[in-house]
Amino acid sequence: MSQPIDNLEEAVARLHVASKSSSAYESGPRKVVGKSAERLDAVEKATGETKYGQDLFDKKFLFAKVLRAAHPHAEILRIDTREAKKLPGVVAVITHSDVTGTNMHGLIRRDQEVLCSRKVRYLGDALAVVVAKTEEIAIEALGRIKVDYKPLPNILTMEDALKPDAPKIHTEGNVLGEKHLRRGDAPAAMREADVVVEDIIQTQTVDHAFLDLEAGRARYDGKMLTIEVAGQWLHEERRLIALAIGLPLEQLRLIQPATGGAFGGREDISIQIYLSLAALKLKGKTICLRYSRSESMVARHKRHPMRVHYKLGAKKDGTLVAAQVTFYVDKGAYASTGIAAMRKASSHATGPYKVPNVWADVIGVFTNNNPCGAMRGFGAVQTAIAYEGLMDRLAVKLGMDKAELRMKNLIHSGDAVTTGQIVPNATGVECFEAVLKKIDWKNRSYETAAPHLKRGYGVSVICFGLGYGDGFPDASRARCKLTADGMVEVYSSGIDVGQGLINMIAQIVAEEVGVPLERVRPILADTQLTPESGSTSATRQTYFTGSAVQLAASELKKQLQDIAAAHLEELVYEIKIDNGEAYNVFRPERRLTLRELAREGKRRGFSLEAMGVYKPPTVPEDTATGQSMRAFVTYLFGSHACQVLVDTETGEVKVERYIACHDVGKAINPDQVIGQIQGGVTQGIGMVLMEEVVMKDGKIMNPGFTDYILPTIRDVPEIECIVLENPDPGGPFGARGVGEPPLIACGPAVMSAIQDAIGKPIRILPATPERVWRTISEK
Amino acid sequence: MTKRITVILNNETRSLDVEPNDILLNVLRETLGVKSPKIGCERGDCGACTVLLDGKTVRTCLILAVEVDGHEITTLEGLSQSGLTPVQQSLLKHNSFQCGFCAPGMVLSATELLGKNPSPSQDEVKEAISGNLCRCTGYEPVIDAIVAVGKKAGKRV
Numbered sequence: 001m002s003q004p005i006d007n008l009e010e011a012v013a014r015l016h017v018a019s020k021s022s023s024a025y026e027s028g029p030r031k032v033v034g035k036s037a038e039r040l041d042a043v044e045k046a047t048g049e050t051k052y053g054q055d056l057f058d059k060k061f062l063f064a065k066v067l068r069a070a071h072p073h074a075e076i077l078r079i080d081t082r083e084a085k086k087l088p089g090v091v092a093v094i095t096h097s098d099v100t101g102t103n104m105h106g107l108i109r110r111d112q113e114v115l116c117s118r119k120v121r122y123l124g125d126a127l128a129v130v131v132a133k134t135e136e137i138a139i140e141a142l143g144r145i146k147v148d149y150k151p152l153p154n155i156l157t158m159e160d161a162l163k164p165d166a167p168k169i170h171t172e173g174n175v176l177g178e179k180h181l182r183r184g185d186a187p188a189a190m191r192e193a194d195v196v197v198e199d200i201i202q203t204q205t206v207d208h209a210f211l212d213l214e215a216g217r218a219r220y221d222g223k224m225l226t227i228e229v230a231g232q233w234l235h236e237e238r239r240l241i242a243l244a245i246g247l248p249l250e251q252l253r254l255i256q257p258a259t260g261g262a263f264g265g266r267e268d269i270s271i272q273i274y275l276s277l278a279a280l281k282l283k284g285k286t287i288c289l290r291y292s293r294s295e296s297m298v299a300r301h302k303r304h305p306m307r308v309h310y311k312l313g314a315k316k317d318g319t320l321v322a323a324q325v326t327f328y329v330d331k332g333a334y335a336s337t338g339i340a341a342m343r344k345a346s347s348h349a350t351g352p353y354k355v356p357n358v359w360a361d362v363i364g365v366f367t368n369n370n371p372c373g374a375m376r377g378f379g380a381v382q383t384a385i386a387y388e389g390l391m392d393r394l395a396v397k398l399g400m401d402k403a404e405l406r407m408k409n410l411i412h413s414g415d416a417v418t419t420g421q422i423v424p425n426a427t428g429v430e431c432f433e434a435v436l437k438k439i440d441w442k443n444r445s446y447e448t449a450a451p452h453l454k455r456g457y458g459v460s461v462i463c464f465g466l467g468y469g470d471g472f473p474d475a476s477r478a479r480c481k482l483t484a485d486g487m488v489e490v491y492s493s494g495i496d497v498g499q500g501l502i503n504m505i506a507q508i509v510a511e512e513v514g515v516p517l518e519r520v521r522p523i524l525a526d527t528q529l530t531p532e533s534g535s536t537s538a539t540r541q542t543y544f545t546g547s548a549v550q551l552a553a554s555e556l557k558k559q560l561q562d563i564a565a566a567h568l569e570e571l572v573y574e575i576k577i578d579n580g581e582a583y584n585v586f587r588p589e590r591r592l593t594l595r596e597l598a599r600e601g602k603r604r605g606f607s608l609e610a611m612g613v614y615k616p617p618t619v620p621e622d623t624a625t626g627q628s629m630r631a632f633v634t635y636l637f638g639s640h641a642c643q644v645l646v647d648t649e650t651g652e653v654k655v656e657r658y659i660a661c662h663d664v665g666k667a668i669n670p671d672q673v674i675g676q677i678q679g680g681v682t683q684g685i686g687m688v689l690m691e692e693v694v695m696k697d698g699k700i701m702n703p704g705f706t707d708y709i710l711p712t713i714r715d716v717p718e719i720e721c722i723v724l725e726n727p728d729p730g731g732p733f734g735a736r737g738v739g740e741p742p743l744i745a746c747g748p749a750v751m752s753a754i755q756d757a758i759g760k761p762i763r764i765l766p767a768t769p770e771r772v773w774r775t776i777s778e779k
Numbered sequence: 780m781t782k783r784i785t786v787i788l789n790n791e792t793r794s795l796d797v798e799p800n801d802i803l804l805n806v807l808r809e810t811l812g813v814k815s816p817k818i819g820c821e822r823g824d825c826g827a828c829t830v831l832l833d834g835k836t837v838r839t840c841l842i843l844a845v846e847v848d849g850h851e852i853t854t855l856e857g858l859s860q861s862g863l864t865p866v867q868q869s870l871l872k873h874n875s876f877q878c879g880f881c882a883p884g885m886v887l888s889a890t891e892l893l894g895k896n897p898s899p900s901q902d903e904v905k906e907a908i909s910g911n912l913c914r915c916t917g918y919e920p921v922i923d924a925i926v927a928v929g930k931k932a933g934k935r936v
Contacts, residue, residue, distance in 0.1 A: 038871055045879030046867045048815025048855030052880060055814045211819045211827055211880040211914055260817075260880030261914050293820045498878025498915045671874040678917030679877065705824035705912065713908045713918040 031579075033511040033733050036671035040502050040522065041258075050258045053215035053230055057288045061217065062091055064278045064289040065138035066271075067128040067145050068298065069120035072156075072333075072368035072698025073169065074149035076118055079127060084144040089137035091285075093145070094129040094277050101246030105269055107236070107373070109335040111170065114244050114273045120149075121169055121333035122368050123698055124299040129274045131287060154698050158307070158328050158365040169333065169366040176331045176364035177339050179346040181418060181626030184357030189322035193313025197393040201310065202764045203382045205330075205693035206303035208375055209710055210497075212260020214300075215290035218275035220283050225252050227275055230259040232266045233535035234493055234527050240269055245276050252276075256525035262497035263683070264374035267537055268301045268336050294703035301373035302693055304341055305330045308386040318398055318405045322357040325349045325386070329364045329372075336373030338364050343470060344379030346626050349418050351387045352428040352463040352637060353409045358418050360626070368698045374537060376683065377744045380464055385688075385765070388460045388748030392755050402752070403441055406461055407432060417463060419621060419631040427663040427726050431639035432461045434661040434722045439641040454646045455656075456757025460748035461639045464741045465632025466539040471620030474633070475613060476544035477531035480509060480552040482560065482601065482608040486580070486594030487521045488513055490552070494545040495525050495536040499739060500672035504542055505549050507668050508732050512553035513560070514577035519594060531611070539636065539737040542668065544614050546732035551612030559608060563601040564592050616730055634728050638662040638741040640681070640749035646757040651773025653689055653754055655715075660745065661722035665736035670723060677742040678719045684746020686711040692766050784848035788813065789857025797844040804828045804839035807854070815855040815883040819912070826911035829884035830854050836891045838910075855883045858890065866890055866928050873924035877915035884911045889925045898929035 044050045081093040096103055096117035103117070104110040116125050128145055132138035155161045161174040168174060190196060216229030225247060231237045234254040242249045259266070271289045278287040291299065306329050313322040327345045331338045342362040349360040375381075395402035410428045417423055439457070446455045468474045479491040490509045496502045506520040523529060533545045557577060564582035565572035568590055576585045583591040592600065601608045621628040643657040660677050667673040690709040694701040702708045727734025747765075755761045758776050781796040788811060797806055807813045807830070816839050819827035823838045830839050831853040858864060863871070866889045876882045885908065892899055892907035899907070904925045913921065 036874065039874060039876070041879070042871045042874075042876065043863070045876050045882045046863065046871055046886060047859040048883040048886075050879050051814070052817070054818055057809070059809055209914055210878070211817070211825055211912065212878065213818060258879070260878040263914070290818075293822075498876075498880075500877065675874055675877055675916055675920065678919055679915045682917040683914070704822060705820045706822060710912055710914065712910075712912060713905050713922070716917050716919075718919060719917050 030511055032507045032517050033668050034666065034670065036669055037503060037507060037517050039500060040506055041496070052212050052260050053228070053257045054213065054290055056217050056228055056257060061286040061288045062131050062133065062282065063135040063138050064129050064131045064274060064287050065135065065142055066126045066274055067130070067142050069116070069123050069125040069127065070147065071120060071149050071151050072123050073152045073154045074120050075152060076116060076120065077148040077150055080146040081128060083146070084130060084141040087137065087141045087144060089133040090130060090141045091133065092131040092278065092281050093141065094281060095127065098281065099245065099277060101244045103244060105240045105244050105273060106335055107268060107337050108339055112334045122370055124370060126274065129278055131278045131282060154368045156367055156369065156698060158330055158367065161365045161367050169368065174366045176335050176366060177342070179342045179362040179626065180624060181346045181349060181358060181360040182624065183418060183420060183627065186322045186324045186357040186359035189357035190311065190313040190324060193321050194316040195394065195397055196311060196313045197390055197397055198311040199390060199393060199761065200763060201308045201386045201389055203306050203385060204765045205305045205370065205695060206375060206687055206691050207297055207693050207708060208263040208265030209708065210261030210263060210265055213291050213293060213296050214270045216257065216271060216275060217286055217288045218279035219286045220279040222283055223251065225276055225279055226255065227252070227272055228255045228257050229272045229275065230257055230266055231272065232262050232495060232537055234525055235532040236535065237269055237272055238527055241273055241276050244273050245280060247280065254527045256495055259495065259497045262536065263376045264378065264537060265300055267374040267535065270300065293705065297703040297708070298700055301336050301371045302332070303375035304338065304372040304379065304382065306345070306382040308382065310386050310390045312390040312394055314394055314398070318400050318408050320353055320355045320409045323350050323355045325360040327362040329362060330369060331364045331366050332369040332371040333366065334371040336371045338372060341374070341379035343621070345383045347419050347465065347621065347631055348380045348383045349387065351384055352411055352461050354411045354415050369695050370700065377740045378538070380740070380744050381747060384460065384462050384744050385747045385751060389751060389761060392752050393761060403436055403459055406459065410461060417635065420627040421629060421631050423635050425726055425728065426635070426637065427724060428461050428463060428637040428639065430724060431637050431661040431663055434724065435459065435639045435641040435659045438659045438720065438722065439643065439657070448645065452647060452649045454648055454757040456644050456646065456753040456755065457641070458644070458749040458751065458753025458756060459639070459641045460745045460752060462741060462745045464539065464636045464744060466543055466636055466737050467633045468538055469618045469632035471618050474534060474540070474544065474618070475615035476533040476548040478533065478545060478548040478552045478612045479531055480556040480610050482556060482594065482598050484598050486519065486598055488515055488519055489521045489523055490549055491523045491530045492545055492549060493525050493530040493533040494541045497536060499676060500669060501536070501541050503669050503672060504546055508546055508549050509553045511733070512550050513557045515580040515594065519580050539739040539741070542735050542737045543634070543731045546668070546735060547614035547730065548612040550732040551614060552610045555610030555612065559601065559606050559610065560597050563597050563604060563606055566604060567592060567600045634730055634736060636663065636736050636741050638745045640745040642749045642753050644750065644753040644757055646754060646772060648758065648776050651769035651771070651776065653767060653772060655685055655717050655750065658717050659720045659722070660742055661724065662738055662741055663724040663726050664738045665728040665731050666725050666734040667723050668733065668735050673723055673738050674721045676738045677721045680742025681719050681746045682711050682716050684743045685716060685750060688747045688750045688766055690766055690768065782845055784845060786847050787851040789853060789860065799845055801844040802840060803842040803844045803847060806844040807839060813854050813856050817880055817883060819880065824912070826884040826888065827881055829887045829911065831887055831891060834891070834894065836888050855886060858886065864890065865931070866893060866925065869924040869928045870921065873920040873927065875916065875920040875924045881911055881913045885921055892925065893928060898933040899925065901926055
C-alpha cells in the first residue's frame with residue numbers, strides 16, 4: 001500500500017525496509033510477497049499423507065505411559081514399582097531415582113520435577129514412566145505401581161493460598177512473583193477525576209484444545225538421542241532435556257513432526273523428557289508415547305485465570321486521567337511462563353489508550369490447580385477484556401457513545417503506551433475507523449423479531465507488543481543455500497504449527513532472491529540441520545524469522561549477482577535476478593539459470609550459502625515502575641466490531657455479524673493472514689461464550705470435548721476481515737505479524753456487545769447462557 | 780477370542796484377526812496401516828477419525844472393528860487414489876486448512892454431502908460439517924470451498 005511519505009518516521013521506515021533488498025534496480029511490484037500462494041504443505045494435508053506425531057508409531061516399537069499424581073497436593077512417602085516390573089511385557093519402569101540429570105524443568109524458572117520425588121503439586125504431576133511391549137501392557141502396569149502419599153491440604157483458591165498460615169506449595173511460599181507499573185501519580189489523579197468507574201472482572205481457565213494430541217517417539221543409538229515430538233522452540237526444549245536427563249546438548253537431536261496446532265500449548269515441554277528418559281535407558285529401542293485427550297488436558301498448562309480489579313478515572317468530557325489496576329493471577333502449581341504473562345498484563349494495562357497516570361500491580365499466586373502458562377494472547381487477552389470492559393462502563397456513566405469515548409483517548413503516532421514507550425506508528429485510530437465504517441456504527445439498528453430478543457453492538461481496540469521484549473535476548477537465525485540442482489534451500493527452526501510459516505519463509509526467499517516460489521525448498525525445525533530461530537510464539541516468527549530469512553536471502557543473492565557479473569563480464573550492480581535467471585538489466589539476452597549459477601559459483605569458489613541473524617534489542621522494564629524506552633520491538637494494532645442477538649429468556653448469545661481489522665504491516669500471504677484473523681476470532685468467541693476448564697478440588701471435571709465446549713461451524717458467523725498494511729521498519733517487507741491480536745481483540749468486542757444488548761456487564765467469563773440469564777434476572 | 784473379519788478397504792479386500800474389543804480406528808491405523816483417520820478426542824466429539832462406511836460418514840473411534848465385517852470402508856488413502864477430487868482441489872484453493880489435522884474428516888464429510896447433494900447451500904454445508912471440529916480456521920474457507928464445488932457442478936449440469 002503505497003502512501004505519500006509525510007513524516008520522517010515513515011521515510012526512515014521505508015529506508016530500513018529497502019536496505020534489506022540487495023539490488024538497486026528493484027522497485028517494481030512484488031511478485032511473490034503479497035500473493036496468496038497455495039500453502040506448500042497443502043496437498044499432503046488434503047490427501048491425509050501428512051505425518052503428525054501419532055503417525056510415527058509402529059507395532060514393533062516399545063510404548064511408554066506416565067503415572068500421574070493421585071492427589072493434587074501430597075508428600076510422596078514411597079514409590080514401589082516391583083509389581084509393575086513383574087508384569088510380562090514390561091521392559092522398564094523409571095522413577096526419579098533413575099534420572100541422572102537435574103530432573104527439573106520449566107521455561108523461565110526450573111521449578112518442576114520431571115518425575116516427582118518428594119511432593120506432588122497438581123494431579124498432572126508425573127511419578128513414573130512405564131515402558132512396555134504394548135500400550136495396553138503399559139497402562140496395566142501403571143495400576144500396579146504403589147505410591148504411598150501423605151495428603152496435604154489442597155490450596156484451590158488464591159484467597160486460601162495468600163492466607164498467612166497457608167501451607168506452602170513451594171518452599172519459598174505461595175507467591176510466584178509480582179510486577180509493578182508506576183506512571184505518574186494515579187491515586188492523586190483519580191481523586192481529581194470527574195468520573196470514576198470501578199469493577200472486578202474474572203476470567204476463566206482455558207485449554208488450547210489443539211486437535212493433534214501430544215505424541216511422538218525417541219531413540220538413542222549410543223551416540224545421539226533423537227526425539228520426534230512437536231514443540232514450539234526446539235532449541236530451548238533441547239536445553240531443558242539436556243539438563244533434566246544429564247546428556248550433553250550435542251547428543252540430542254529434536255525433529256518437529258507435522259504439528260496439528262499449538263496456540264502456546266506446546267511451549268511448556270510435554271512428553272519430550274519422558275521419552276528421552278526411556279530411550280536413554282533402553283539403548284537401540286524406539287519408544288513411542290502419546291497422551292489421550294483427558295491426559296493431555298490434565299497434564300498440560302492452561303491460560304491463566306485472572307481476577308482484575310480495575311479503576312478508571314476521566315474528566316467530564318471523557319478524557320482519561322488515571323487507571324489503577326490489580327491483577328490476581330492463578331498460577332496453578334508451577335511457574336511455567338507465568339512471570340512473563342504477568343508482565344504482559346502490566347505492560348498492556350491500558351492498551352491503546354493514552355492514560356497519563358497508571359498504577360498497575362500484578363501478583364502471581366500458586367495453587368494446586370493446573371499450572372498456567374502460554375496461550376495465544378499471553379496475558380494480554382485477559383487485560384484487554386478488563387480495560388475495554390471498563391471503557392464501556394465509563395461510556396455508560398458519562399452518557400457518551402462508546403466509540404466516541406474510545407476515539408477520543410486512542411494513542412496516535414508519537415504517543416506513549418503504559419510503559420512509557422513511544423509508538424512511532426500507532427494505527428489504532430485507522431483500524432477503529434475502518435470497523436466503525438464497515439458496521440455503519442451511526443446507523444446501527446436495535447430492531448429485533450421479538451421483544452425477548454435483544455440486539456447489542458460491541459467494539460474493541462487493542463495494541464500488542466510483539467516478541468519477548470523486556471531486554472530478553474530475542475533472535476532468529478536462518479540460512480539460505482543454492483543447491484546444484486538449482487533449488488534455493490532455506491533452513492530455519494521456525495515451526496509451522498498450521499499458521500503458515502512455511503509459506504511466509506518461502507515467499508520471502510523467493511521475492512528477495514528473485515526466483516519462482518517452486519524453486520524454494522524450506523527445511524524446517526530439526527536441531528541437527530536448522531539454526532535456532534527462537535520460539536514460535538509471541539507473534540514473532542514473521543517479524544524475527546522472516547527478517548532473518550530475508551537477510552540470508554539477500555546475502556545469497558549478492559553472491560549470485562557476483563557470480564553472474566563475473567561470468568557475464570558485466571557490472572554487478574546492473575545484474576538482476578528475476579524469475580530464477582540472472583542477467584544484465586540493459587542486456588537481458590544473455591542469461592544464467594540457477595543451475596548455471598550454482599555450477600559457476602562452485603567453480604569460482606563461492607560458498608553459495610548465507611546466514612541471516614536478526615536480533616533487534618529491547619530495554620528491560622524498570623522493576624519498580626515498569627517503564628522502558630523500548631519494552632517491545634514494535635506494536636501491533638487491531639480493532640473489532642460485532643453485532644450480537646441475546647435471547648433474554650434462555651441467555652443464549654448469537655454472534656450475528658463480525659468485523660475484524662488488523663494492521664499487519666505487510667501481508668506476506670493475504671489468505672493466510674485472513675486465516676489467522678478468522679481463526680483467532682473463532683477462538684475468542686469460544687473463550688467468551690463457551691470454553692471453561694471446570695476445576696473442582698484440583699481436578700478437571702471436563703477433560704474432553706464432550707464437556708469442554710469448542711466452537712463448531714454453527715457458532716461462528718462470517719468474519720469480515722480488513723487488512724491494513726502500514727509498513728514496519730523492522731519487519732520483512734514491512735510485515736509485523738498477526739498471530740495473537742485477533743484473539744485478543746475478540747473477547748472484549750463480544751463482551752461489549754452483550755453489555756449493550758442486556759444493559760448490564762457480565763463480570764465472570766465465559767458468558768454462558770446460564771450466566772447471561774442470571775445476570776439479566778438479577779435485580 | 781479373536782475373530783476373523785473381512786473388509787473392503789479402499790477397494791481392496793482385506794482379511795484380518797481382531798479382538799472383540801478392538802476399536803476400528805486403532806485397527807485401521809495400527810493393523811491396516813491406514814493413518815489418515817486421526818485420533819483427536821477418542822469419543823466421537825471431534826470428527827478427525829471420520830471414514831466412509833458403505834458411503835456414509837462414521838466416527839471410527841466409536842465403532843468396534845468386528846462391526847464392519849463384510850462392509851466397505853473408504854479413507855483419504857482410497858479417495859485420492861486417482862488424484863485429487865474436486866472437493867480436495869477446492870479446499871486447497873480456498874486455503875481451508877491450517878494445521879490440517881481435521882482435513883481427513885472434513886474432506887470425507889464434504890464428500891458424503893456432495894454425493895447426496897451436488898449443489899448444497901451454505902446452511903446444508905454447515906449441517907454436514909457441524910460434527911467436524913477445527914481449532915485453527917474460522918470454518919469459513921471450508922464452507923466457501925464446498926459451496927464452490929457445488930456451484931461448479933451445478934453449472935456443468
